[in-house]
Amino acid sequence: MSQVPELNISAFLKQKIEDFAVAPVAFVKGTVSTVGDGVVRVSGLPGRLYGELLEFDGGVVGMALDLDENGAGAVLFDSADVVRVGDGVRGTGAVAEIPVGENVLGRVLDPIGRALDGAPFTPEKFYPVERPAPSVTDRRPVDKPLQTGILAIDSMIPIGRGQRELIIGDRQTGKTTIAVDSILNQRDQGVLCVYCAVGQKASTVAQVIKTLEAGGAMAYTTVVAATAADSPAMQYLAPYSACSVAEYFMEQGRDVLIVYDDLSKHAVAYRTISLLLHRPPGREAYPGDVFYLHSRLLERSACLARRKGGGSLTALPIVETMENNISAFIPTNVISITDGQIYLESELFHSGVRPAVNTGLSVSRVGRAAQTAAMKKVSGTLRIDLSQYREMAVFARFGSDVDPATKKLLDKGEGLVNLFKQGKSSPYPLSRQVLLLLAYSLDLFTGVGEKAFPEYLARFLDFLGEHCADLCRIIDETGDLPDDVRAKAEERFKAFGAKA
Amino acid sequence: MADLLSKDMLADLIINIANILILFFVTRKLLYKPVKKYLAQRKERTTAAVKEAEDAQARADAEKAKYEALLADAEAEKAKVLAAASEQARRNAADITVKAQKQAEVILAEAEADAQAVRDKAARDSKDAITDIALEISGKLMGRAVTDADNRRIVDSFFGE
């Protein structure tokens, strides 16, 4: 409140009173006929719209999702305790809207735009929560990479700006960690971020916000949160609201990253609403349009054509599976909508491979078009190496006699698996990733062994920091690995290898 | 007595003397020369051993001198390292002081920002309280002051003349 100096309240109020214009208030009225389970039936309300926001006496807001001849059925955004039969309802004539603009960066909002982080919030501009996706001609192919900072992903499952990449896995396999680390890595990349929490515990959301603050990410991130305590209607709206926030920036020509955490709970919230509105249940009791629920959301992520500003919206939806079953209803739906998936396995996670990415089943349909030149040069054979290693490792477990060539393959593969292990909240810049993979191709990590690996890697990273800073700078600035830089790096790595 | 020196005895004597002479020469060849050679060799060995012992002693002395020199160097080195370490400790202390000061400044700035936020909130709250009271009073007074002419004016304003 910068315009109100402490002692000049009266001047402020006088000015405000001057500014006030008397205007007639026109709205449409209805009456509450039944209340129950977060769903209210209203009679009256002539001219009611589908998806219209309704205001109940007592300040509660709801959304009309079920229209019939005599009235409407509405789901409430807040708790139903204060709504009674016979209460009045106002039709606002407006559909759900969310504030957008530069001033939402760094804020934590709920899906209808109320601030959750304690500080006052004055919206500049509003966008409707449901918006049409960009048309076919307004798009261009994805060509720029989105660096997540996670070596396993940026090298083998690269994500481009404007792509939708699903993060799928069982509970507690590191899905949110991958998404949050990607947000943390956007600090110097000029990409704005939106984190949408649907149905999460409030403590988990608080933890994520803390992590983002600690990494300096809140300066360019907005959080839209509908926690598990919020009504199903709020949880249903949250991803669409978050998408509108992100779309505003995309239409300004910016690159935006949005994380939906997670869409499984979103589908469950929508199922709850549909069942309470007596809509017919389909497979797994989900309503018939649950595919459309997610497809219209994810289609709003796009890479816009230059004449539309050239901005992009990259989506990282998260889906939780039960017992690694990716053939369940919602996972298959979302897999068919997205441009690839990152598949996390709990066995890998528990055996220490973190991020627990199953590179065999993970894919990025945009692929190498979204990789920097430097990364392309060093990551060509990685997937093949890993799959060969995995095959051989199965055999080696049974017999201990292996010929030297196979042993070398096994050692090299083990080195690669250990190289891909990465800590939480520690994204790697592009130069570090490229040089690590170059060192791998020179067998620097072959035969190090699992126990000694962390210490060896730490020493190597120190070496990189001390002796290869100039090479790192060239790689980071140009995004390429020129031959002379490569030769220099190889020389220095050989010297390191001889010493170690 | 002359028959004592019979031919047999003379033969025996000559054979004995010959035996002795043969024995003498054989012994000289087989025993004397090798023994002399052996003794000479032994003397040589002894001389060599003595010389070796002397050489070893000389080497040991040289090594000892070398180690003493090294020890002296190590002492000097130790003194240097201690001096460097205490210098580093002094610098660290200075760094820590500077850091602590910076931290204190940050904390103060945050506290000031918090205090300002509290002040702003108090200003907002009093503004709202004043607004509420003013509106309540207006409401109570207006009810009495509104005339029928006012009502008609309102009707006209909505529908237009």
Next chain:
Amino acid sequence: MRNCTVTAASNMSGETYEYLCEKVRKRFGDDIAFTRVTDDAVIGGFMLDLNGHIFDLTLATQLKAMGKHLREE
């Protein structure tokens, strides 16, 4: 036949009420049945409820709107 409920304070005379009903008929059509509700809480002005369409020109609502306006930043 549509129903119109007119809510006004007791300081609105019968003549002004009739004047108002006439204006409503002219604007919205003839087939309207009027009901008058007297409520001093509206302070002044009037409110029309035409089959669920509300037109609120009461002074009470204007006062509330003023309050909301003053409370803005």
